[in-house]
Amino acid sequence: MAGCDAAATAAAVRQMAETIEQHHTELTHLDREIGDGDHGANLVRGFRAVVEKLDADEPGTPGAVLKLVATTLISTVGGASGPLFGTAFLRAATKVGDAETLDAATVSDALSAAAEGVVARGKAAVGDKTMIDAFEPAVQAAQSAAEEGSVADVLEAAAAAAEQAASETAPLEARKGRASYLGERSVGHVDPGAQSTAYLLRSLATSASGAG
Amino acid sequence: MAGCDAAATAAAVRQMAETIEQHHTELTHLDREIGDGDHGANLVRGFRAVVEKLDADEPGTPGAVLKLVATTLISTVGGASGPLFGTAFLRAATKVGDAETLDAATVSDALSAAAEGVVARGKAAVGDKTMIDAFEPAVQAAQSAAEEGSVADVLEAAAAAAEQAASETAPLEARKGRASYLGERSVGHVDPGAQSTAYLLRSLATSASGAG
Amino acid sequence: MSVGLVVVSHSAQVAEGVVELASQMAPSVRLVAAGGDGSGGVGTSFDLISAALDEADTGDGVAILYDLGSALLTTEMALEMADPDVAERRVIVEAPVVEGAIAAAVAAEGGGGLSAVVAAAREAGGDA
Amino acid sequence: MSVGLVVVSHSAQVAEGVVELASQMAPSVRLVAAGGDGSGGVGTSFDLISAALDEADTGDGVAILYDLGSALLTTEMALEMADPDVAERRVIVEAPVVEGAIAAAVAAEGGGGLSAVVAAAREAGGDA
Ligand SMILES: Nc1ncnc2c1ncn2[C@@H]1O[C@H](COP(=O)(O)OP(=O)(O)O)[C@@H](O)[C@H]1O
Ligand SMILES: Nc1ncnc2c1ncn2[C@@H]1O[C@H](COP(=O)(O)OP(=O)(O)O)[C@@H](O)[C@H]1O
Ligand SMILES: [Mg+2]
Ligand SMILES: [Mg+2]
Ligand SMILES: [Mg+2]
Ligand SMILES: [Mg+2]
Numbered sequence: 001m002a003g004c005d006a007a008a009t010a011a012a013v014r015q016m017a018e019t020i021e022q023h024h025t026e027l028t029h030l031d032r033e034i035g036d037g038d039h040g041a042n043l044v045r046g047f048r049a050v051v052e053k054l055d056a057d058e059p060g061t062p063g064a065v066l067k068l069v070a071t072t073l074i075s076t077v078g079g080a081s082g083p084l085f086g087t088a089f090l091r092a093a094t095k096v097g098d099a100e101t102l103d104a105a106t107v108s109d110a111l112s113a114a115a116e117g118v119v120a121r122g123k124a125a126v127g128d129k130t131m132i133d134a135f136e137p138a139v140q141a142a143q144s145a146a147e148e149g150s151v152a153d154v155l156e157a158a159a160a161a162a163e164q165a166a167s168e169t170a171p172l173e174a175r176k177g178r179a180s181y182l183g184e185r186s187v188g189h190v191d192p193g194a195q196s197t198a199y200l201l202r203s204l205a206t207s208a209s210g211a212g
Numbered sequence: 213m214a215g216c217d218a219a220a221t222a223a224a225v226r227q228m229a230e231t232i233e234q235h236h237t238e239l240t241h242l243d244r245e246i247g248d249g250d251h252g253a254n255l256v257r258g259f260r261a262v263v264e265k266l267d268a269d270e271p272g273t274p275g276a277v278l279k280l281v282a283t284t285l286i287s288t289v290g291g292a293s294g295p296l297f298g299t300a301f302l303r304a305a306t307k308v309g310d311a312e313t314l315d316a317a318t319v320s321d322a323l324s325a326a327a328e329g330v331v332a333r334g335k336a337a338v339g340d341k342t343m344i345d346a347f348e349p350a351v352q353a354a355q356s357a358a359e360e361g362s363v364a365d366v367l368e369a370a371a372a373a374a375e376q377a378a379s380e381t382a383p384l385e386a387r388k389g390r391a392s393y394l395g396e397r398s399v400g401h402v403d404p405g406a407q408s409t410a411y412l413l414r415s416l417a418t419s420a421s422g423a424g
Numbered sequence: 425m426s427v428g429l430v431v432v433s434h435s436a437q438v439a440e441g442v443v444e445l446a447s448q449m450a451p452s453v454r455l456v457a458a459g460g461d462g463s464g465g466v467g468t469s470f471d472l473i474s475a476a477l478d479e480a481d482t483g484d485g486v487a488i489l490y491d492l493g494s495a496l497l498t499t500e501m502a503l504e505m506a507d508p509d510v511a512e513r514r515v516i517v518e519a520p521v522v523e524g525a526i527a528a529a530v531a532a533e534g535g536g537g538l539s540a541v542v543a544a545a546r547e548a549g550g551d552a
Numbered sequence: 553m554s555v556g557l558v559v560v561s562h563s564a565q566v567a568e569g570v571v572e573l574a575s576q577m578a579p580s581v582r583l584v585a586a587g588g589d590g591s592g593g594v595g596t597s598f599d600l601i602s603a604a605l606d607e608a609d610t611g612d613g614v615a616i617l618y619d620l621g622s623a624l625l626t627t628e629m630a631l632e633m634a635d636p637d638v639a640e641r642r643v644i645v646e647a648p649v650v651e652g653a654i655a656a657a658v659a660a661e662g663g664g665g666l667s668a669v670v671a672a673a674r675e676a677g678g679d680a
Contacts, residue, residue, distance in 0.1 A: 078595030290467030437569030520648030
């Protein structure tokens with residue numbers, strides 16, 4: 001995207017919504033294995049509501065777009081991922097403030113703030129088999145990339161790290177969220193929230209690289 | 213009652229049902245103070261069902277009548293007093309066996325068995341502010357009276373003791389049943405189940421004295 | 425088959441809602457609600473509970489969750505009146521009714537035996 | 553007035569049933585159900601919870617009971633988004649949802665303040 005302005009941010013959000021539509025069956029399937037089988041449906045409901053709001057009235061800054069995403073997800077998702085992703089977008093929105101466009105450092109900082117928000121909300125640590133297991137490595141990778149890369153580089157690094165990390169949640173035993181009810185039986189399945197985090201970051205990277 | 217046979221037992225049970233109809237508003241009122249306000253309605257429902265069954269097919273022994281009362285109360289009362297009074301009548305039925313008529317000793321023993329059944333079911337001790345506070349003194353009084361008295365004497369003694377004891381539940385703090393949720397606030401109110409126990413025994417005494 | 429579950433509550437809505445919640449995490453477990461007095465009111469029903477116990481029993485045992493003391497009394501009564509061979513594999517669990525039922529259902533879904541299911545319910549504190 | 557209560561559950565039936573049960577022992581307490589995702593499904597709703605918190609709040613405080621971890625997350629979110637002056641007198645209680653709600657309701661009915669109501673819920677084990 002040519003300068004990460006409000007329009008580009010909104011376009012990236014629409015792309016995230018599209019990604020969720022594509023993957024919701026798989027996400028629901030993952031959640032059926034170690035949860036209540038609604039993660040895909042939850043996110044579809046949330047992102048459809050986001051797109052409706054963007055269609056109705058697209059905000060004028062990247063931060064305002066992110067805030068709209070946050071409040072909409074919080075009100076519509078209906079599962080743990082609602083307040084978690086909601087808090088992530090809310091912290092990211094606060095971090096970018098009323099900047100007209102976002103540079104690589106800001107995007108990386110926003111990602112960090114988002115991950116911190118998820119930790120503050122859900123109290124999960126790396127290794128608990130949650131979306132944090134995808135978020136944290138993504139933040140690390142983004143920070144390194146931000147030192148000399150573009151926004152696209154930052155998001156590409158984040159997405160690649162999250163994808164890798166999401167797949168690595170399979171051998172973990174869940175210690176937070178519903179999957180923790182399963183104890184050892186949660187081993188052998190990828191965490192749905194880690195996987196959706198990876199998809200969302202991949203979608204952002206695709207948007208940023210201009211291909212989306 | 214002229215020889216406590218099946219017909220006299222059934223008549224006494226109908227008299228109990230009548231007593232409950234007369235006092236149900238008061239019992240409900242007591243239960244509203246320290247419970248959920250349904251004790252009167254619970255017993256009315258139970259004893260109406262009992263009378264219906266007696267009307268349909270009156271059993272041929274006192275024990276069978278008591279057993280019918282037990283199973284009907286158990287199935288219809290819907291509150292703690294259902295399994296408690298149900299167990300009481302069931303134990304009494306077992307104690308009297310298939311005797312054709314009941315004498316004073318048997319009535320007293322049946323009362324003891326009933327009280328033991330309530331203790332076994334509800335695990336309450338004297339002083340916990342439950343129906344046991346009326347039952348236990350009634351049993352003591354009945355046992356003394358049975359040494360040389362008639363069935364009517366036994367039941368009169370039991371009723372008088374229960375009435376006295378029920379009123380003395382007021383200063384107690386509830387330690388069993390719903391009223392125990394109230395802690396200290398249960399002090400100052402008569403226990404509904406102790407009061408209904410007193411009414412039921414009074415009704416039996418009245419029947420036995422031939423006035424019922 | 426797996427261990428079955430009966431949820432006894434004074435409220436039909438609570439019992440049915442708990443079954444709804446637990447079934448999401450345990451779609452193949454036999455979960456049976458026994459709530460209310462059987463005629464639309466608040467209370468417990470000996471007959472409803474007895475029927476629910478039979479319905480939940482696959483032969484592998486039944487864990488029973490209840491809400492309040494008087495539900496416990498009625499449930500104990502129902503166990504006592506049942507065939508002792510059958511009653512033996514039906515266990516009343518001292519656990520929070522919602523949290524315990526979900527934990528028990530998940531344990532049963534995973535193939536846990538009666539004692540494992542009971543233990544899961546007992547340990548449930550609702551901090552997941 | 554007295555302390556109000558909000559029951560947050562993933563199931564509308566559970567939340568409403570708990571309110572029904574608790575109101576029997578606490579007819580004058582403001583008890584508000586916030587169950588389900590707000591559109592008939594299982595889940596929690598930020599909007600429902602936020603509205604319930606306002607409805608239960610008489611000014612004397614609100615004790616909040618919840619069923620599962622994700623209900624806690626949504627409820628915390630709702631508290632954070634509310635006016636801090638108001639949020640301060642709204643307390644999420646770690647207690648079994650059914651047993652805790654009944655104990656809390658009884659304490660509130662008896663005129664207990666917010667901390668007494670919260671303590672009553674916490675101590676609730678359902679052995680009455
Ligand atoms: N305490 C937590 N901290 C971080 N992530 C969590 C936590 N609890 C749940 N999650 C994430 O949320 C995902 C489940 O989301 P979702 O299915 O939408 O919610 P629910 O579990 O309420 O049905 C999990 O896969 C996990 O990644
Ligand atoms: N564990 C117990 N042991 C003995 N009596 C009890 C016990 N629990 C409750 N009761 C008696 O039951 C009475 C309440 O009966 P009722 O109102 O019909 O039932 P519920 O409390 O279920 O609404 C109490 O007043 C008390 O006398
Ligand atoms: Mg889920
Ligand atoms: Mg869910
Ligand atoms: Mg009552
Ligand atoms: Mg009752």
